Amino acid sequence: MQISELSDRSGLTVQTIKFYIREGLLPRGSAVSATRAEYGPRHLERLRLISALREVGDLPVSAIQQIIAAIEDDRVSLHELFGVTRYAIGPHVAAPQDPHWRAAREDVDALVRELGWNVGDRAPARDLLAHTFVALRRLGFPITLKDLRPYVRAAAEVAEHEIGRVSDGMPRARAVQSLLVSTVLYEQVLTALHRLAQEDASSRRFGRN
Amino acid sequence: MQISELSDRSGLTVQTIKFYIREGLLPRGSAVSATRAEYGPRHLERLRLISALREVGDLPVSAIQQIIAAIEDDRVSLHELFGVTRYAIGPHVAAPQDPHWRAAREDVDALVRELGWNVGDRAPARDLLAHTFVALRRLGFPITLKDLRPYVRAAAEVAEHEIGRVSDGMPRARAVQSLLVSTVLYEQVLTALHRLAQEDASSRRFGRN
Incomplete structure (x- = not known):
């Protein structure tokens, strides 16, 4: 298909598609003449991934570049690919390094150890949880493991359930979208149902x- | 205590406290002279509630006024008071009223009926859920009751567990903070643990x- 059809089918403007090609997010089409290139279903699929990462994940182009590089590199395991994606999604909350924050972050690390969960030290969710612990304590709501149990x-x-939804044979780009x-x-x-x-x-x- | 001590103990400036008095969020202190008023523990407690509603709930003064009026009116049941608070918290997502949105909102209403949950028609969480259903479908992720089960x-x-944490004898202002x-x-x-x-x-x- 030509770029105009790719635009129609993806719902993105030709200008946006050209921007993604310049940024290396989308491969060039195969040249069929000096002024025309041909695009295929892989381009459409890639545009859907980029749109999802931008609109749902609110990710900047640089983060999308990293995710796409990890998708295309077969030496990167699916678990590592998910790690790159999860790290890109964030949120990266400020870690003020005052005593309250440090105590909360230590509590988070102790909790993860106690649960026996295999989670990287730099997982943004550790800081997010510490951040919330600080806010709860400031309001006079102490946090106990007993209180946390139902949430855990x-x-x-x-x-x-969610990791179970990802099948081994799923294309890696689709697995990233699923995550x-x-x-x-x-x-x-979950928030709305809650x-x-x-x-x-x-x-x-x-x-x- | 004088307003300066109230300021020290609440962590709010005298200016902010005077603003809350003018807006009717905080009762005036009892006048002990033409230029001095005396404040008590109830004022401090009220300031903690207002701070929580503003900082955690990100609520405007008008919403806080409604919540405080409901706290002080004993004819309002705790369930109704929680309803006022939950409605104020929102989020109030836009309901675009296009066919996709209407279909999603009908699915949400059908789900709530099927679960047998007693939830008001105007609960903001209904719209929030419909909003998410639209986004999921747009990305090609159909929603089935089976998929939703673990979240439900x-x-x-x-x-x-949370409603169980609220005891009947708890002061109403504290119950609102707990909610x-x-x-x-x-x-x-829950998000971080997830x-x-x-x-x-x-x-x-x-x-x-």
């Missing part, structure tokens, strides 16, 4: 009728 | 060592 269990069940969707969109699903379930639980416990 | 179960378990913390901060805890659990599950399934 819920998180583990959901994560297990992205699980991480960003299904967390929104609020609905809270209203229901509150109605059963405190409702007057 | 996780959300219900966590919500049940706020469960909704905003513990959702962040990402950590995902990395662990991925390592067990796809890791090379």
Whole structure:
């Protein structure tokens, strides 16, 4: 197909597609004349991946370049590819390095060890959790392992289900999209369901009728 | 205590405290002379609630006014008070009313009915869930009840635990803070734990060592 059809089918402007080619996110089409190039289904698939990473993951071009490089390098295991993607998604919260923050971060590391989870030291989620611990303590809500148990269990069940959805034979680009969707969109699903379930639980416990 | 001590102990400036008094969020102190007023522990407690609602819930003054009015009106049940708070927290996503959005919103309503959950028609979480359904479908990830099951179960378990943490004798202002913390901060805890659990599950399934 020509670039105009690629534009129609991807919903992206020709200008945006040319920008992605210049940035090395999308391979050039094969030249069929001095002014025309031909694009195939792989280009369309790649554009869908880029759109997902930009729109859902809100990722900058540099992060997308890294993910695409990892997708194309077969020496990178699927687990490592997921690590690159997860690290790119962030969020990278500020680590202020004051005593409260350091204590919270140590609590997070101790929790991960106690759970026996295999998680990299630089996982952004460690800092995110520490950040939340600081906020909870500042409001006078102490954190105990007993309080965390239901959340740990819920998180583990959901994560297990999501990793189970990824099959070994799945194209790597699709596996990255699946991880992205699980991480960003299904967390929104979980948040929304959590609020609905809270209203229901509150109605059963405190409702007057 | 005088306003300067109230400022020290709450961590808020005198100017901010006076602003809250003008806006009706904080009762005036009792006048002990023409230029001095005396404040008590109730004022400090109220300032902690306002700070939590502003900083954690990111709520505007008008929403805080509504929540405080509901706290002080004993005819408002705890369930209704929670409803006011949850509605204020939002998020209020745009409902574009195009066919995709309407179909997604109908799916959400059908899901809530099928689960038998008692949830108001105007709950912001209904729109949030519909919004996410639209995004999932646009990326080519269909949504089935089977896919949603693990999330429904996780959300219900966590919500049940949180509502169980609220005791009947708890001061209403503290119950609102507890709900706020469960909704905003513990959702962040759940998100962070989810990402950590995902990395662990991925390592067990796809890791090379």
